[in-house]
Amino acid sequence: MNLFRSFFICICLFLLCSVVFAENQTQTIVIGGLLPLSGNGSAQGPSYKAAMEMAAEDLNTKYTTLGLPYQVRLRIVDTETDPAIAKELGTEMIQDGIHFIVGPLSSEEMNALEGTAKESGTILIGFGSTTPGLCSQNNTIIRLCPDDTIQAQGLQALFKKENYSTIIPVVRNDVYGQKLYELMNNLSNHGNLTLTDPIMYEPGTGSFDPTIDKVAQSIQSRDRSSGLAVMIIGFDETTDILNAASKNSKLSSVSWVGTDGIALSDSILKNNTVAGFAAKTNFTATIYGEMENEPKFMKFAKRLQTATGLKATPYAVVINDAVQLAALTEIMSQGIPNKRPIFVDNACHFYGISGYTSVTDQGDRKYANIDFWTVKDNNGKYSWTKIGRYVNQMAGPIVEMKTKT
Numbered sequence: 406m407n408l409f410r411s412f413f414i415c416i417c418l419f420l421l422c423s424v425v426f427a428e429n430q431t432q433t434i435v436i437g438g439l440l441p442l443s444g445n446g447s448a449q450g451p452s453y454k455a456a457m458e459m460a461a462e463d464l465n466t467k468y469t470t471l472g473l474p475y476q477v478r479l480r481i482v483d484t485e486t487d488p489a490i491a492k493e494l495g496t497e498m499i500q501d502g503i504h505f506i507v508g509p510l511s512s513e514e515m516n517a518l519e520g521t522a523k524e525s526g527t528i529l530i531g532f533g534s535t536t537p538g539l540c541s542q543n544n545t546i547i548r549l550c551p552d553d554t555i556q557a558q559g560l561q562a563l564f565k566k567e568n569y570s571t572i573i574p575v576v577r578n579d580v581y582g583q584k585l586y587e588l589m590n591n592l593s594n595h596g597n598l599t600l601t602d603p604i605m606y607e608p609g610t611g612s613f614d615p616t617i618d619k620v621a622q623s624i625q626s627r628d629r630s631s632g633l634a635v636m637i638i639g640f641d642e643t644t645d646i647l648n649a650a651s652k653n654s655k656l657s658s659v660s661w662v663g664t665d666g667i668a669l670s671d672s673i674l675k676n677n678t679v680a681g682f683a684a685k686t687n688f689t690a691t692i693y694g695e696m697e698n699e700p701k702f703m704k705f706a707k708r709l710q711t712a713t714g715l716k717a718t719p720y721a722v723v724i725n726d727a728v729q730l731a732a733l734t735e736i737m738s739q740g741i742p743n744k745r746p747i748f749v750d751n752a753c754h755f756y757g758i759s760g761y762t763s764v765t766d767q768g769d770r771k772y773a774n775i776d777f778w779t780v781k782d783n784n785g786k787y788s789w790t791k792i793g794r795y796v797n798q799m800a801g802p803i804v805e806m807k808t809k810t
Contacts, residue, residue, distance in 0.1 A: 431474045434735045436461070436728055437498040438479055439508035439518075444486030445608065445640040446510045446533075448672040449721065451713045453532070454481055456721040457507060459708060460728035477732050484509050486640070488517035499525045504744060505731035507724055511640070512536035513579045513608075519544055526742055528734075530727040533720045535665060536584045540768035545745055547752065549723045549730075549762055550693050551773035553581075556665060557588035559691050559775030559795035560636070562804045564598055566793070567689075569660065570632035573623050575616060575646060576603040577639040577666075585638050585664065610642065613649040621653055634660040643667035644679055651682035663690035668778050669718045669789050680787035683780035693719045694774030694794055701758045716789065719759065719776075726757035773797060777806075 438457050442450040461477040468475045480498060484491040491514035498506055499521055506522070507530045509515055515534040522529050523544045531539070531548035535556065540546045564572065574589070576582040586603050593600045604619045620635060627633055635656075637643045643663050650656045661683070667673065668690035674680050682688075695717070696702040705725065706717035733755075734748040741747065745768075753763045763771040775795040781788055793806035 431476055434475055434477045434732050435503050436477060436479055436731045436735075437495070437503045437506035437508075438481035439484050439491050439495055439498075439506055439510075439514070440481055441486040441510045442483035444484070445642050446486040446666070448641045448644075448670040449715060449718055450483075452709055452715040452718065452721040453508075453510075453724055455709055455712045456717075456724040457481060457728055459705070459712070460725045464729065464732050475732075475736065477728070479728075484514060486511060486514070488514045491515075492517040492521070495529075496521050499527045504528065504735060504738075505530065505748075507532065507727045507731070510534065511579070512539055512581045512584075515539055515546060516580060519546060522546070526744060528731070528744055528748055530731060532723040532727060533665070534581075536580050537588070538584075540765075542766055542768075544768075547745070547748055547764060547768040549727055549752070549759065549764070549770055550720060551770045553585045553588055555773050555795075555797050556691055556693075556775055557585060557592055558797070559777075560589060560662070560664070561592045561596065561598065562795045563662070563689065563691065563777055563793070564634070565596075566804055566806060567634070567660065567687075568632045569634040569662075570597060571599045571601070571627060571634070572662075573601050573620060573633070573635045574603040575620060575635060575637045575639070576605050577642070578605045578607050581666070582638045589636075606639075606642075606646075608642075613642075613646045616646065617649040617653060617656070620650065621656060624656065624659060634662055636662040636664075637667070638664050640666040641670060641672050644670070644672040644676060647673065647679045647682055647688070648676065651678050657682060657685050659686065661686045661688045663688060665690070665692040668692035668776075669716055671715055673780060674787050674789070677787070680780060681782065684782040684787060687779060689777055689779040689792065691775050691777060691795075693723075694776040695719045695722060696758065696760045697791075699758075699760070705758045722757075722759045726755070726759050726762055729757060730755055730762065 440453045441447045464477045482494045491509040495518040510533045512534040529546045535553045537552045576586045709717045738744045738747045755762045777793040778789045781790040
């Protein structure tokens, strides 16, 4: 942030503070949170909630220390990872005058609420909704996570590094699964990669035995020595899919891959059968890359793990930055109905725990890397271990792989 911008913000804060002090009152900044505290995306739900609470706590401490007349209050609700519930609860927040909402998690949920948010000018800050095309200059969705275009490129790079030439996709039948599969299929048409017809499953599926039967049939009809892998595009139900697959000994002879919907999820590690199968099949998942060596990130990650017992995922980090940006924009945009340009400008000059949060004119995060995480067996104790990174840099993408242990 340059000196002129810093000076401008200070003047704005001074003027705003003068007005509020004159009225002898503290302004409450209410920020909404549509979080998956239950349902298929809930494994990391406690960490998302804690990330919002930590940001609010830090801001309130800062305001008090500096003598600023503001306090952040959070209104966090459980969407159950259900688009209809997300729309209902989000609409209630909008009707109550909340200008900034963190979430919801999935692209399907975001789609459900987008129209209502646009009509009211409410900013929806995406932290995990990665389907391409959700953001535009004509709506109020701003995503601090990258869209799946970069993840698809990262997956393609991973397949090349691991010598996977034939991929059997198991795909969640919603906008997230459909669009990511479409991206992967388009990339396969321009490279030495074969994607078979997708094996689709519906959100809310109870038993994955029929799905796994189809996977087994597809594997049986192909040459396993030619770099065969199974790719699951889904959320926490990936754990149930792997559990069903572990019952068929023939399915442990091929490699398995996941996406950001399951990467770093505690649900896999908590089930020894699933974790064992994942480790045996080199299960590797991709997710937006973290700022692992930054002091701000390390401090945040330690604090979050102490509070929740969960590893800090990049999406929890993004949530913390989202609250910071929402509060700043609320202060700077008082009396201004169209808050989107101010939020975008703030994001493009903000360096948070997730790094630079610059977004495009459409509202998608500009710069991102994709990390590769695999499940490792350390004498019966399972953990996620980062094995590499796809770096999307201006000079051209590169893949950095760590030495496997």
